[in-house]
Amino acid sequence: xxxxxxxxxxxxxxxxxxxxxxxxxxxxxxxxxxxxxxxxxxxxxxxxxxxxxxxxxxxxxxxxxxxxxxxxxxxxxxxxxxxxxxxxxxxxxxxxxxxxxxxxxxxxxxxxxxxxxxxxxxxxxxxxxxxxxxxxxxxxxxxxxxxxxxxxxxxxxxxxxxxxxxxxxxxxxxxxxxxxxxxxxxxxxxxxxxxxxxxxxxxxxxxxxxxxxxxxxxxxxxxxxxxxxxxxxxxxxxxxxxxxxxxxxxxxxxxxxxxxxxxxx
Amino acid sequence: xxxxxxxxxxxxxxxxxxxxxxxxxxxxxxxxxxxxxxxxxxxxxxxxxxxxxxxxxxxxxxxxxxxxxxxxxxxxxxxxxxxxxxxxxxxxxxxxxxxxxxxxxxxxxxxxxxxxxxxxxxxxxxxxxxxxxxxxxxxxxxxxxxxxxxxxxxxxxxxxxxxxxxxxxxxxxxxxxxxxxxxxxxxxxxxxxxxxxxxxxxxxxxxxxxxxxxxxxxxxxxxxxxxxxxxxxxxxxxxxxxxxxxxxxxxxxxxxxxxxxxxxx
Numbered sequence: 001x002x003x004x005x006x007x008x009x010x011x012x013x014x015x016x017x018x019x020x021x022x023x024x025x026x027x028x029x030x031x032x033x034x035x036x037x038x039x040x041x042x043x044x045x046x047x048x049x050x051x052x053x054x055x056x057x058x059x060x061x062x063x064x065x066x067x068x069x070x071x072x073x074x075x076x077x078x079x080x081x082x083x084x085x086x087x088x089x090x091x092x093x094x095x096x097x098x099x100x101x102x103x104x105x106x107x108x109x110x111x112x113x114x115x116x117x118x119x120x121x122x123x124x125x126x127x128x129x130x131x132x133x134x135x136x137x138x139x140x141x142x143x144x145x146x147x148x149x150x151x152x153x154x155x156x157x158x159x160x161x162x163x164x165x166x167x168x169x170x171x172x173x174x175x176x177x178x179x180x181x182x183x184x185x186x187x188x189x190x191x192x193x194x195x196x197x198x199x200x201x202x203x204x205x206x207x208x209x210x211x212x213x214x215x216x217x218x219x220x221x222x223x224x225x226x227x228x229x230x231x232x233x234x235x236x237x238x239x240x241x242x243x244x245x246x247x248x249x250x251x252x253x254x255x256x257x258x259x260x261x262x263x264x265x
Numbered sequence: 266x267x268x269x270x271x272x273x274x275x276x277x278x279x280x281x282x283x284x285x286x287x288x289x290x291x292x293x294x295x296x297x298x299x300x301x302x303x304x305x306x307x308x309x310x311x312x313x314x315x316x317x318x319x320x321x322x323x324x325x326x327x328x329x330x331x332x333x334x335x336x337x338x339x340x341x342x343x344x345x346x347x348x349x350x351x352x353x354x355x356x357x358x359x360x361x362x363x364x365x366x367x368x369x370x371x372x373x374x375x376x377x378x379x380x381x382x383x384x385x386x387x388x389x390x391x392x393x394x395x396x397x398x399x400x401x402x403x404x405x406x407x408x409x410x411x412x413x414x415x416x417x418x419x420x421x422x423x424x425x426x427x428x429x430x431x432x433x434x435x436x437x438x439x440x441x442x443x444x445x446x447x448x449x450x451x452x453x454x455x456x457x458x459x460x461x462x463x464x465x466x467x468x469x470x471x472x473x474x475x476x477x478x479x480x481x482x483x484x485x486x487x488x489x490x491x492x493x494x495x496x497x498x499x500x501x502x503x504x505x506x507x508x509x510x511x512x513x514x515x516x517x518x519x520x521x522x523x524x525x526x527x528x529x530x
Contacts, residue, residue, distance in 0.1 A: 022365070062361060062368035068376040069337050076333070093361050095385065096327060097412040097468075100287070103327035111333040120360065122387045122407055124414020142387055147362040149389020152431060157422040166417060203362075 001087050001115045002136055003174050003199075007223045009055045009085060014259035016224050017251065018056035018089065018201065019046070020231025021078065022063050027236050029243045039067070039074035042243075044081055046235060049244035053255040056227050057082050058089040079112050087227070088114045089140060089201070095120040101130040109134045116140050118179060118201070121163045125170055132171045139176050141167050144191070146181025146204030164194045173197045180219070182210020182228070188218035199225050205254075206233030212254070216261045224262070230254060266352050266380045267401055268439045268464075272488045274320045274350060279524035281489050282516065283321035283354065283466065284311070285496025286343065287328050292501050294508045304332070304339035307508075309346055311500060314509035318520040321492050322347050323354040344377050352492070353379045354405065354466070360385040366395040374399045381405050383444060383466075386428045390435055397436045404441050406432050408456070411446025411469025429459045438462045445484070447475020447493070453483035464490050470519075471498030477519070481526045489527070495519060 010016050021043055025033070028042045035041040047057070059078060064071035082088055090108040094117060095101060101119075108117045109131075116138035119128055131139045144150055144160040154160040164178060180191055182204035191200070200219055204210035205228055212228065219226050234254075238246025275281050286308055290298070293307045300306040312322070324343060329336035347353055355373040359382060360366060366384075373382045374396075381403035384393055396404045409415055409425040419425040429443060445456055447469035456465070465484055469475040470493055477493065484491050499519075503511025 024368075060361075060365055060368075062359075062365045062372065065372040066368040066376055068341070068372075069334055072334050072337055091361075093359065093385070093388075094327075096325075096356075096358050097410070097473075100325055100327045103289075103325075103331040107327065107330040107333075111331055120358070120385045120387050122385050122418060123358075123410050123412060124417030124419070126412050126414040128414075145362070145388050147388060147391050149391040149393075152389030153387060153424065153427065154389070156424060156427055159418065159421060159424065162418065162421055208362075 006055065006087050009087070010224050013052065013055055013255070014262055015053055015055055015255045016226045016228055016258055017054040017254050018058050018227045018229040019050055019054045019234055019251065020058045020060055020091065020229050021046070022060040022231040022235065024063055025067070029239050029241065031241060037074050037077065039064070039071065040077045043074070043078045045244040046247055047081060049248040050234070050251045051083065051086070053248070053251045054086070056087040056089060058091045058229055060231070061090060061092040076112070079114070087116065090114040090117040093118050093120050093142065095123050095127045097123065098126045098130055101127050105131045105134060109137045116177070118142065121167060125166070128167065129170050132175055137175065139171060140201050141176065141178050143178040144180050144184055144187060146183045146208050146210065150181060150184070161190070161194060164191065168195055168198065173199075177201050179203065182215045183208055185211060185214040185218060188215060192219065192221065196221060197225065199227060201227045201229060203229045206230040212257055213261060228258075271320065271352050274352070275489050278317065278320055278520070279527055280318055280320055280520045281491045281493055281523055282319040282519050283323050283492045283494040284315055284319045284499055284516065285323045285325055285356065285494050286311070287325040287496040287500065289328055290332070294504050294506065296506060302339055302342065304329070304336065305342045308339070308343045310509040311512055312346060314513040315499070315516045316348065316351070318513070318516040319351070321352040321354060323356050323494055325496070326355060326357040341377070344379070352381065355379040355382040358383050358385050358407065360388050360392045362388065363391045363395055366392050370396045370399060374402045381442070383407065386432060390431075393432065394435055397440055402440065404436060405466050406441065406443050408443040409445050409449055409452060411448045411473050411475065415446060415449070426455075426459060429456065433460055433463065438464075442466050442492075444468065447477075447480045448473055450476060450479040450483060453480060457484065457486065461486060462490070464492060466492045466494060468494045471495040477522055478526060
């Protein structure tokens with residue numbers, strides 16, 4: 001998907017919501033466990049209930065890998081089910097030496113047909129650029145993550161700013177986004193001075209406590225430039241037979257807040 | 266596998282060789298492509314030809330993931346085929362927020378039965394510690410990698426030293442190793458001042474040009490404390506029907522050099 005197509009979807013739906021598919025057998029409603037493929041059945045109902053409210057879905061690879069081959073089958077079916085109008089993100093946090101990163105890129109962009117993959121920057125340019133060589137595919141590079149541990153190294157001599165400064169030269173605003181956690185809202189202003197035009201993928205709203213209004217205020221640019229992710233708060237809003245309705249209600253709340261925030265200058 | 270068991274194997278075999286299973290359909294001998302499962306058939310013959318010369322095997326996950334479900338089946342069969350006396354490393358470079366890292370740990374330590382997994386430190390303590398909670402399982406944390414891009418961030422204010430200093434408190438010498446590339450031999454001395462007793466996994470010998478003698482001289486400790494990886498130089502030493510013999514000859518060369526180096530003080 002191109003940047004133009006993504007921006008179009010955002011204005012059309014008045015939503016910059018990304019729904020994280022962190023689908024966990026321990027957490028999905030019990031009645032689904034009798035289905036042939038409980039993970040896919042859960043995802044299918046969540047997608048049916050939310051597709052008009054979000055512009056992106058982000059399967060979290062760990063949840064699928066932990067189930068082995070069955071997990072990969074569920075992921076394959078989920079990817080086939082999501083419409084091509086949604087921006088799909090493989091949340092995989094990959095990154096390795098050049099020839100290995102190239103294989104990961106093939107896994108996510110060819111074997112699966114994801115639009116984007118999250119990549120960790122620690123190993124530097126040659127671990128990231130192989131992902132950027134695929135046409136109309138995106139890298140979403142970790143800059144400042146939402147978790148407690150983000151303080152351990154990312155704030156060491158403002159490493160995350162160094163990541164933003166260096167990495168923006170490896171790709172363009174058409175194929176490179178950055179992860180910036182909602183739990184650091186005061187940092188959005190300085191981040192926008194370094195990367196005014198890039199899209200930012202923002203985790204940490206919902207379960208992790210980030211504030212949508214604040215991050216939108218400091219992080220939004222002319223083309224919105226934000227994808228705000230919510231996973232657990234939407235997926236597990238209910239745990240009965242009406243879980244999908246409950247998930248929709250939660251997603252609708254977020255989308256309506258976004259529609260309001262998009263009206264503001 | 267415990268540290269004691271690993272050290273035992275090293276002294277028994279006079280080898281600290283780890284063979285990286287970066288098995289690539291483009292590079293394996295053509296005649297194998299007719300097999301039911303070419304990837305597994307290649308691995309099986311490599312393992313048969315080298316198991317007495319190495320103490321560890323390291324499947325590189327990217328090469329299996331890029332094949333989708335078939336790749337995971339080949340990996341499963343390969344893991345079943347490797348003897349429990351070999352230290353098995355999932356070279357996966359994972360690391361994410363706590364609940365996600367926990368799922369990756371389950372994938373590699375429970376769904377598969379790897380002894381160790383490589384983890385990227387960028388997201389800090391809570392992205393690494395979930396892997397350390399599994400008994401007799403290991404984290405191998407990226408410190409100073411072997412690639413060109415290691416200079417982009419790892420040397421920024423000596424970030425890799427900060428990783429070594431902080432992370433050694435997250436685990437013990439019984440469950441935490443560090444990746445230090447053979448392409449930085451002069452750094453081994455200062456690294457050993459920070460982590461004298463930890464095992465180091467050393468990539469970058471062979472195809473990437475690191476020097477075994479130098480890194481052993483500066484990196485070895487009382488219990489050896491090194492696992493030196495070689496992938497392509499061994500796997501693709503030949504490309505005919507005798508590829509496994511050629512791989513053995515190459516592994517033997519490395520093992521004999523190691524046996525000599527272990528005699529030195």
